[in-house]
Amino acid sequence: MEALFQNIINALQWGSFYALIALGYTLVYGVLLLINFAHGDIFMVGAYIAFGVSVFVLGVQGLNLPGWAVLALGVPLTMILTAGVGVTLERIAYRPLRRKGAHRLYVVITALMCGLILENGNLALLGASRKKFPELMEKTVWTLGNVSVTNLKVLVIFAAFAVFGILNFIVTRTRIGMAMRAISYDKFAIPLMGIPVDNIIVFTFVLGSGFAGLAGMLFAMSYPILEPYMGALIGWKAFIAAVVGGIGDIRGAFVGGFLLGFIEILVVAFFPSTLRDLIAFSILLVILWMKPTGLFGVARHQKI
Amino acid sequence: MSERLLEIKDLKVKYGNIEALHGISFHVDRGEIVTLIGANGAGKSTTLMSISRLPPPEAPKVVAGGIFYNGESLLGWTPDKIVSELHLILVPEGRHIFGNLTVEENLKLATYARKDTPQDIERDYQRVYSLFPRLAERRKQQSESLSGGEQQMLAVSRALMAGCTFIMLDEPSMGLAPLLMYDMFRALKELNKEGMTILLIEQNANLALKFADRGYVIDTGEIVAQGTSAELMEDPEVKKAYLGG
Numbered sequence: 001m002e003a004l005f006q007n008i009i010n011a012l013q014w015g016s017f018y019a020l021i022a023l024g025y026t027l028v029y030g031v032l033l034l035i036n037f038a039h040g041d042i043f044m045v046g047a048y049i050a051f052g053v054s055v056f057v058l059g060v061q062g063l064n065l066p067g068w069a070v071l072a073l074g075v076p077l078t079m080i081l082t083a084g085v086g087v088t089l090e091r092i093a094y095r096p097l098r099r100k101g102a103h104r105l106y107v108v109i110t111a112l113m114c115g116l117i118l119e120n121g122n123l124a125l126l127g128a129s130r131k132k133f134p135e136l137m138e139k140t141v142w143t144l145g146n147v148s149v150t151n152l153k154v155l156v157i158f159a160a161f162a163v164f165g166i167l168n169f170i171v172t173r174t175r176i177g178m179a180m181r182a183i184s185y186d187k188f189a190i191p192l193m194g195i196p197v198d199n200i201i202v203f204t205f206v207l208g209s210g211f212a213g214l215a216g217m218l219f220a221m222s223y224p225i226l227e228p229y230m231g232a233l234i235g236w237k238a239f240i241a242a243v244v245g246g247i248g249d250i251r252g253a254f255v256g257g258f259l260l261g262f263i264e265i266l267v268v269a270f271f272p273s274t275l276r277d278l279i280a281f282s283i284l285l286v287i288l289w290m291k292p293t294g295l296f297g298v299a300r301h302q303k304i
Numbered sequence: 305m306s307e308r309l310l311e312i313k314d315l316k317v318k319y320g321n322i323e324a325l326h327g328i329s330f331h332v333d334r335g336e337i338v339t340l341i342g343a344n345g346a347g348k349s350t351t352l353m354s355i356s357r358l359p360p361p362e363a364p365k366v367v368a369g370g371i372f373y374n375g376e377s378l379l380g381w382t383p384d385k386i387v388s389e390l391h392l393i394l395v396p397e398g399r400h401i402f403g404n405l406t407v408e409e410n411l412k413l414a415t416y417a418r419k420d421t422p423q424d425i426e427r428d429y430q431r432v433y434s435l436f437p438r439l440a441e442r443r444k445q446q447s448e449s450l451s452g453g454e455q456q457m458l459a460v461s462r463a464l465m466a467g468c469t470f471i472m473l474d475e476p477s478m479g480l481a482p483l484l485m486y487d488m489f490r491a492l493k494e495l496n497k498e499g500m501t502i503l504l505i506e507q508n509a510n511l512a513l514k515f516a517d518r519g520y521v522i523d524t525g526e527i528v529a530q531g532t533s534a535e536l537m538e539d540p541e542v543k544k545a546y547l548g549g
Contacts (some may be wrong), residue, residue, distance in 0.1 A: 101361055178413045182402040188362055189400035194387035194417035194466050 002146040007269050008262075013153045013222070015261020016160035020215035021238035022245065022253035023167060024208030030248040031180050031204045032098075034107050038089055038115035040235010042209050045118055046082040046216025047133075047226050048126070053077045054134050067136040074136070078217045079210040086209025087202055089114050095198070115232070122228040133224035156218050163211050164254045170207070171250055180204055184248065244284050246297025255295060260284070306333040309470060309501055310355070310392075311372040317354050317364035324350045324364055326525040332470075337492075337502045339516035339533075341509040341546055347525040348505040349397055352472045356394040357383045387466055388417030397474040397505075399459040403448030407439055410447050410458055414465035425465070432461040435491045453484030460492070470501040477508055489515055509546040513537050521546065 021043050028036040053074045057065060065073070093114050097107050140151040171177040179200045183190055190197050219234075220226055237260060245256025263280045271279065287295070310332040317325045325347050332338045340348050353363035355371055357378055371378040373390055387393050402410050411432065415425050433440035436457040442450060447458055456476055463471045473492075477485050493515070496502055506512035513519055513533040521529040521542055529542055536542050 175413060175416050178402075178405060178409050179416060182405055182413055185402050185404045186400050188358070189396065189402070191358065191383035192356065192387060192394055192396065192400070193414050193462065194384050194393075195413075196382070196384045 003269070005147045007265050009147065009149055009153060011262040011265035012157045012258070013261075014265055015258035016156045017215055017219055017234065017257075018238045018241045018260050019160045019254050019257025020163060020211055020218075021235060022242035022257040023163065023250055024212045025239050025242040026245075026247050026250055026253035027167070027180075027204050027208040029242070030250075031183050031201060032094075032107075033104060033184055033248075034094065035111065035239070035247075036208070037108065037111040037235075037239070038118060039208065039212060040231040040233075040238065041115040041118040042082060042086055042089075042231070043212040043216045043219070043235060044228065044231030045085050045122070046078060046209075046213030047220040047230065048122060048131070048216075049081045049085075049213060050074060050078040050217035050220050051131055051133055051226055053081070054136060058134055067138060071136045075214060075217060079213045082213025082216065083206045083210035085118075086205040086212070090202060090205045095201075115235075119228050119232065126228075128228075131226040133220040133226060135224070136221060152218075152222055156222060159214060159218060160254075160257075163214070164250065167207065167211075167250050176200065176203060240281070240284060244287055244294055246294030249294075249296040252294050252296035259295075306336075308332075309334045309374060310503065311375075312351070312355070312369070313372065314369035315351075315354065315366065315371065316368040317350060317366050319350075319361075319364045323367070324525055325354070327369060328522065328525070328527050329369075330520045330527060330530065332501060332503050334501055335496070335499060336518065337496055337504065337516045339504040339506060339512040339519040340522050341506055341512050341519055342522035343546075344507065345524075346522045348522055349474055350525075351522070352394055352396075352474050352503070352505060355392075355472065357381050357386055359383075384417065387468065388419075390470075391466075391468045392470040392472070393463045393466055393468040394472045395459045395463050395474065395476065397478070399452075399455045401447045401450075401455050401458050401462070403446065405447060406444055407447050407450070407458060408443040410462060411465045414462035415467070418467045420467065424467075428465055428467070432464055435464075435494065436461060436487075451484075452479045453481055453488070456480060456484075456488060457491075460488070464495070469499065470503070471495075472503045472505075474505050475507065476504070477506060477511060485511075509542075510548075513547075 021039065024039050025036060028034055028039070054070055057070045057073055093110050094107055097110060137152055142149050171180060179190065179195050183197065183200055187197065190200070238257060241256035241260040242253040244259065245252025245254070260280065263283055264276055267276050267279045308331055312328060312330050314327045314329055315325055316323060316327050328351065340351060342348050350364055354366060355378065356363065366379060373392060378386065402413065405413065411429065418425060438454055439457055439461060442454065447455065450458065460471070460476070476488060480488065492502060504512055504516060513536055516533050518532050519530065519536045520527050521536065529536065529539060531539070537547065
């Protein structure tokens with residue numbers, strides 16, 4: 001019983017990372033019908049930005065900020081800078097193709113290339129050696145019987161739920177959120193409502209990349225070793241989670257992320273860990289067999 | 305004294321390499337209802353798309369001539385600014401409502417760029433719902449589930465919610481049941497009495513000329529006749545070609 005609770009807590013934390021990254025995939029897809037394959041690498045860049053920001057702030061002579069203050073400073077800075085990276089990609093890679101009316105396939109390939117450029121750019125810039133993320137939080141462990149929770153785990157889980165709440169509010173209640181939903185349905189009519197399409201797209205990238213930056217920072221705090229390819233696999237997995245949840249729907253990304261987290265942790269609890277991905281993805285495959293549009297997805301009827 | 309609001313001068317546009325308008329000129333004064341009539345493919349929609357300044361490939365490229373609004377050239381303007389700053393809006397053919405949003409959300413989205421007070425916006429909601437009570441009944445419904453006529457009402461209502469004072473309508477009667485069509489045009493007439501300027505495109509020339517103050521007949525990218533509605537309805541050529549004898 002206690003082992004089960006411990007697994008649930010671990011799965012919540014692990015799923016939080018998938019959920020945070022999957023939300024970024026689904027936001028961009030929901031607006032542009034583009035699978036932004038660079039998103040996992042934006043998460044990686046976010047982790048490195050968090051590293052840079054933290055080391056810089058910790059290193060400023062005479063400041064001697066406590067860890068929590070570095071965190072409070074680092075989170076918004078990391079999110080803003082990572083959002084800048086996402087918007088830059090949109091500006092220099094995706095927008096020119098969109099302007100020329102390129103087929104979506106080419107934009108997806110461009111996204112893949114951008115991901116590789118980010119990975120290898122990082123490699124060229126910082127070298128192959130791994131970076132050790134500094135400790136920002138005094139670790140507190142709460143134990144109840146044999147179940148233990150750290151303050152960091154609570155923070156990660158809280159962050160995922162908070163981000164979901166914020167995004168859900170934006171998408172369902174605000175005019176800019178309505179515009180985000182409306183674009184994918186009928187992009188043609190958006191400017192006719194007095195709305196500049198590019199602003200909505202940039203805003204979408206700001207949200208998606210900003211929260212990928214947050215995920216990167218929290219991930220680096222939880223698993224404090226950074227390397228340039230850290231975003232590749234987790235990005236793929238989060239993308240699959242978003243698809244299983246129903247890509248384009250933020251509830252889907254959120255649920256899909258946690259679902260994958262739970263499946264992975266529970267598989268490891270009962271089977272050798274080498275079987276983790278095999279079993280996890282087989283389960284997801286079965287879900288897609290039964291519901292190809294994903295858990296929250298609806299079949300998109302072709303617009304005339 | 306009439307005031308010239310929209311003026312098209314010797315406008316030539318191209319889709320790719322194909323010239324779709326060969327130098328047309330016409331104008332719309334403030335508070336008027338003007339119609340462009342003509343057969344399918346004559347260049348009516350092309351004209352409205354050019355004025356809306358939507359980018360190619362959807363809209364054509366202007367190669368010569370000018371489009372003036374209140375005396376200012378529209379050629380440097382972006383489509384969203386034309387709506388949000390000049391209050392000139394296109395209700396496109398096929399309506400283009402956002403089917404995945406509710407009726408209410410469609411209306412709210414149209415207020416995106418408005419800079420006037422919440423009271424003004426609230427007044428426009430009331431106006432829309434009193435003009436089209438059907439929309440009030442269906443305000444929580446996904447707009448995809450509306451009938452064609454209701455969708456057209458929604459499309460016109462969005463123009464109102466966007467705070468526009470000049471509406472360009474592309475084939476609003478298309479696919480509408482006669483009764484709904486009658487409702488629709490009555491509502492438009494009412495809006496016009498309150499100061500809305502209307503440029504209407506119709507294949508149904510009879511309907512259009514009954515509704516409008518003046519009209520232009522467009523054929524293969526050129527204006528071939530013009531005059532008040534009464535004059536056009538009496539014109540033997542127009543009668544023969546567009547009014548069914």
